[in-house]
Amino acid sequence: MPEKQLQRISNTISFRIALPAFLTILLFVVAIFYVVLPQLEQSLLNRKQEMIMELTETTWSLIGDYHERELRGELSPDEAKRRAVLRIGKLRYGPEKKDYFWINDMTPRMIMHPYRSDLDGKDISDFRDPKGKRLFVEFVKTVEKQGAGYVDYMWQWKDDSDKIVPKISYVKGYEPWGWIVGTGMYIDDVKAEIAAIRNHLAAVSAGILVIISLLALYSIRQSLLADRERQRIFAERGELLKSLEQSTERFRNLIETTSDWIWEIDRDGRCTYSSPRVENLLGFEPVEILHASLTTFAPPDQAAEAGAAFAKLLAAGKPFTGFEITSLGKDGQVVVLECNAVPIFDERGQLAGYRGVARDITERKTAMxxxxxxxxxxxxxxxxxxxxxxxxxxxxxxxxxxxxxxxxxxxxxxxxxxxxxxxxxxxxxxxxxxxxxxxxxxxxxxxxxxxxxxxxxxxxxxxxxxxxxxxxxxxxxxxxxxxxxxxxxxxxxxxxxxxxxxxxxxxxxxxxxxxxxxxxxxxxxxxxxxxxxxxxxxxxxxxxxxxxxxxxxxxxxxxxxxxxxxxxxxxxxxxxxxxx
Structure with missing residues (x-):
């Protein structure tokens, strides 16, 4: 074949191998960044909202505990409220233990804020965020309308009063005391987590792209080598036929020297061939095994059961693996053999016998x-x-x-x-x-x-x-x-x-x-x-x-x-x- 034609064929094969690989990684990247990531961001935001709702519900239940103690007469109304405020004011959560809860009433008037003590006890009905939203009035409206809910606004970053960022809070009213308790999450936290995930996915995608590229190059190279190998095979076909004959002889030698016992039996289970390894396993010469069944050497108390099980396998005419036979060697030693075999069929498709291998698993059985x-x-x-x-x-x-x-x-x-x-x-x-x-x-x-x-x-x-x-x-x-x-x-x-x-x-x-x-x-x-x-x-x-x-x-x-x-x-x- 001319060199240029061979090169053209090789380039075509290379392109056909590489194109699907690169299209696959392209679709992977598009799916990750334009489908999976937006859904993940929304899912993360939803989980965060559920978290602050659950935390607020928990804190709300603490207020209920103190109210119950008030109703039972264990605490005065003022003492019950004071203890509730003191306990909730100390609650913190989050990675830095700086996320908090606050309480205001329906006026609205601030009951307690851990980071804005300057607002405690003051009328906050006209308190506005940098965008002009009267957030505490919105809290009251939300509680009056539905008892609890989410409100978004601008607020200081945790305990840093100089940093104002977007925030979403969940508030819930406690009607017996006219209180509203709430906590919130910072949108910047969610964005930071999404950014970290995006960066990680970018790194993973880049790694996958490199791997696929290397695999494509490897496939192209192997394809070119295969073409050259086929040319060499055609040129050396006559020599390989001679090598095949030599390989057959080597294979026969390998069978006769392998550590496993190779055998063949006819369809009645009588041995027609035995490799020399049987002498190492059982002490018998190969000629002594001929025309005997593999279960002939089973202990007398196991011979009938082993013979019936082996006959059932042969009657099925299918390959079998892991068939165990306990045998007695020529010197009386006990040897456990594991037999694997495949059926042999004659030219008419009729079962002629089995060809298999037996391995000594005595030590393995003892270990088990x-x-x-x-x-x-x-x-x-x-x-x-x-x-x-x-x-x-x-x-x-x-x-x-x-x-x-x-x-x-x-x-x-x-x-x-x-x-x-x-x-x-x-x-x-x-x-x-x-x-x-x-x-x-x-x-x-x-x-x-x-x-x-x-x-x-x-x-x-x-x-x-x-x-x-x-x-x-x-x-x-x-x-x-x-x-x-x-x-x-x-x-x-x-x-x-x-x-x-x-x-x-x-x-x-x-x-x-x-x-x-x-x-x-x-x-x-x-x-x-x-x-x-x-x-x-x-x-x-x-x-x-x-x-x-x-x-x-x-x-x-x-x-x-x-x-x-x-x-x-x-x-x-x-x-x-x-x-x-």
Missing amino acids: EVLKKSRDDLHASLEETVASLASTAEKRDPYTAGHQQRVDRLACAIAREIGYPEDKIEGLHIAALLHDIGKITLPSEYLAKPTRLSSEEKALFKLHPEVGYEILKRIQFPWPVAEIVLQHHEHLDGTGYPQGLKDDEILLEAQILAVADVVEAMSSHRPYRPSLGIDIALDEIRAGQGIRYHAESVDACLNLILEKRYDLSYTMEEGGGGVG
């Missing part, structure tokens, strides 16, 4: 047995450790001794009833035994108090899932045990604690555990009350089915107790529990 024993020992150690941790928590609370074990047993029974996988039930079992481990930090007098807890004591008591999470999160369980413990008091409708999670935000194991925990707790005695009885407990989960509690778990629990007569009082010390 040792590994299995080690795993079993480790699992037993884990069970003992978990039991010790659970016992530690219950020894501080004699009134609820056995509670964690009964909850564990009921939760695992519910999980099996709904068809939950056994490997995940084992994780549920561990979490159930430890779900109240966080109570070890509670004062003993709280646990044994014969009367109901106060609001402050209840608030402290409700921290035990978070404490349990902190205790367990550094332990490398193969299941999300710490997260299950953290979420076991969450409800589907968001009324639970400590995070107020909803629906699919709650792990299924935690939803199952919540049902078991409620039923056991209500049907057991407590220091401040006698048992409410199993009927009251079942009425509670029926009333909350699909609202607070996982519907399928509630059905399973009711079926276990009412239909299958499940004994709720039975604990591990009495012979039950666990995942067995």
Whole structure:
């Protein structure tokens, strides 16, 4: 072929290879910067708005707590408001802990502003931002119209009164006191995050472009080399035929010297060829193997089972891998062989036999047995450790001794009833035994108090899932045990604690555990009350089915107790529990 024509063909091939690659990266960059990034920016802004709304709602609830104390007569109206202002004025959040909350009334008059104390107690109805917006009047209008909402305006940058930037705030009114509480986010923060993402995507895109370019160049080069190689093959075809004959001889030598045993059998399973390696594996000469079955050398107590399994494989006429045969060598040594084979067909397409390889896996099988024993020992150690941790928590609370074990047993029974996988039930079992481990930090007098807890004591008591999470999160369980413990008091409708999670935000194991925990707790005695009885407990989960509690778990629990007569009082010390 003329040199110029070959060059022209090579250039055409190069262009066809390179063009799709560069079009791909171009479409990638356009999609990232003109589709994905704008959506990401809007999504980020929406998340920030949701965040300030949630923070404001939380702060609003703090005001409600003080108002309740006022209504109960614990605090005077002035003292309740003073404490609320003092507490909210100290709240900070954000990366620099400079984001804050403020309070004004419906006049509007400033009640408290952490960074503008000069406005405290003053009429701010005519206070305007640099664009002339009467922002505090807008806050009042928003609350009067809809109770809560977002307002955008210009304001100083955190505690820097010389820097004025755009801001969006979420405000909510507290009607009993005529207050408005709010917090906000700075648009510049969102833009800075988007800029960082844009720069990162630009760097990634540039890297991808370089990689694709190199791959395209590599493909072009390989294509040119392939063209030259084809020319060389045509020129040396006669010589390669001779080399093929030599390669066949080398391949035969390789088969006969390889560390694996190569064999062929007919369709009845009788050996028609054996490589010399069989002598190293079993001690037999290749000629001694001919016309024998591969299962001939199985131990007498295994011969029938091995022969039947091998005959079934041969009858299928399909390739097989991983077939294990335990064989006895010539000197009586036990050898475990792993056989892989492909079928051989004659010119009429009929099965003629199999060609395969057998490998000595005796050491590997021994190692696997040792590994299995080690795993079993480790699992037993884990069970003992978990039991010790659970016992530690219950020894501080004699009134609820056995509670964690009964909850564990009921939760695992519910999980099996709904068809939950056994490997995940084992994780549920561990979490159930430890779900109240966080109570070890509670004062003993709280646990044994014969009367109901106060609001402050209840608030402290409700921290035990978070404490349990902190205790367990550094332990490398193969299941999300710490997260299950953290979420076991969450409800589907968001009324639970400590995070107020909803629906699919709650792990299924935690939803199952919540049902078991409620039923056991209500049907057991407590220091401040006698048992409410199993009927009251079942009425509670029926009333909350699909609202607070996982519907399928509630059905399973009711079926276990009412239909299958499940004994709720039975604990591990009495012979039950666990995942067995």
